[in-house]
Amino acid sequence: MVLFVTGTCRKACWYCPLSKERKGHDRVYANEKCIATPGDAVAEARRMSALGTGVTGGEPLDKLDRVVEYCRALKRELGPGHQIHLYTALAPTRDQLERLSGLVDEIRLHPPHDQWETIAQSDFIASARLAKHMGFVTGIEVPSLPGMDLLEAALPYLDFLNINELEWGESNAEEMRRRGMVPEDGVHNAVMGAREWGAGLCSHQKVHWCSSGFKDSVQLRKRLLRIARNTARPFDEVTEDGTVVYGLVEGLGEVPEIIRELGDDGYELREEGLETAWWILAEHGDEISGTRYIVERYPDRGIIVEVTPL
Structure with missing residues (x-):
């Protein structure tokens, strides 16, 4: 299940694909459904027989109390085996990590593009090392952008590096055009050149590539199938x-x-x-x-x- 805890974020990443419907709005969604309580999130997870939850936004750590409340409910109702991972464009502090301990299993850091050149010396790597020491599975997840190879310096400190194929969206299209980027074709959202930018890192064992097509044809399809099988009428x-x-x-x-x-x-x-x-x-x-x-x-x-x- 995708648990979208807020659309607000203090960052202004030019490549952010968040829709205009959600960007900047402090609303909670479980998958595509706007919800109001942790119980709603549990119900949605049960509706699709979810084995885990990805907590995302906006910036989830800006709503830490909410994240803790929702994740505690999911763990309590669905059991400790319900895997929860959290995305953040901030470098979590010790206090934040302590509050998430036992509720979130995996931290997926999103260092902004302008910090990649000095990634090994950044707060993100310091936070990743601390999170691993505290028992979190810890990695970086970013879109494929020019300069991907700069993140190789981060690999010794991580459990994984996930690269998502850069996608064209309604909220980032203007910035894409300003940088001379174009869609790969008229069917998919992938940006031309994105695959090549990430190719150099993909030979590393810790690096995983997620294409735009995979998200559409596999991830979304599997989620819909789980929901359909649980909710379809005779x-x-x-x-x-x-x-x-x-x-x-x-x-x-x-x-x-x-x-x-x-x-x-x-x-x-x-x-x-x-x-x-x-x-x-x-x-x-x-x-x-x-x-x-x-x-x-x-x-x-x-x-x-x-x-x-x-």
Whole structure:
């Protein structure tokens, strides 16, 4: 699960991909759902059978009390085996690390680009060494930018270095253009050249590369599949991409006999209309009045992907 604890941050990294909807706003999200309490976060984790949680932002350490409250609830309700890692663009102090001890298992540091040239002498490495001594798994996670090789000096002090392929977004597009960067193609968000900037470090055992395509086609897909399998109704069809497909009838006077025969689990009446298995509407359209559609959407009443009239 992705636990987004705040959209506020004291840094101003030009490459930040955070959406305008979240950037600068002090809201909490569990995956795509805006939430209000630690109990909401636990419920979302259970909904998707999450084995762990990534705490992110904005800057999570600027809301340390909130991070502690939410992580304590997740550990208490889901058990100590629920792995929690935290991203931060700050160098955590001893006091901050002590408050996170036993609640957060892994610290993922994000040193800003302008500090890479002196990374070995930075507060980030001092903090990484302290965190490792206190029992945290500790590493650096950054986007692939020009000058990636400068981070090689940090490797002796880390458990890992994660490189994420630099992505074009609505909030960083202007800065990207100012630096002469362009998208790799018209389909993905990856920036041209990003793969080459990180290539030199990827031969190191501690270095891991995460492509833009992997995030979209694997990470998001797996999360959606877990949610869909836990929340799909008996008549929903779960696709290989983790979306759900069902039939919708609008303007229906009464439930047709062909649908009533399916039983209570075979359909649902909602404000939008009657929802049931899509194939029923496709195969028995002559027995069903009203306007019929096939709907594909993210699970648990998520974003609608496509609506196809029948």
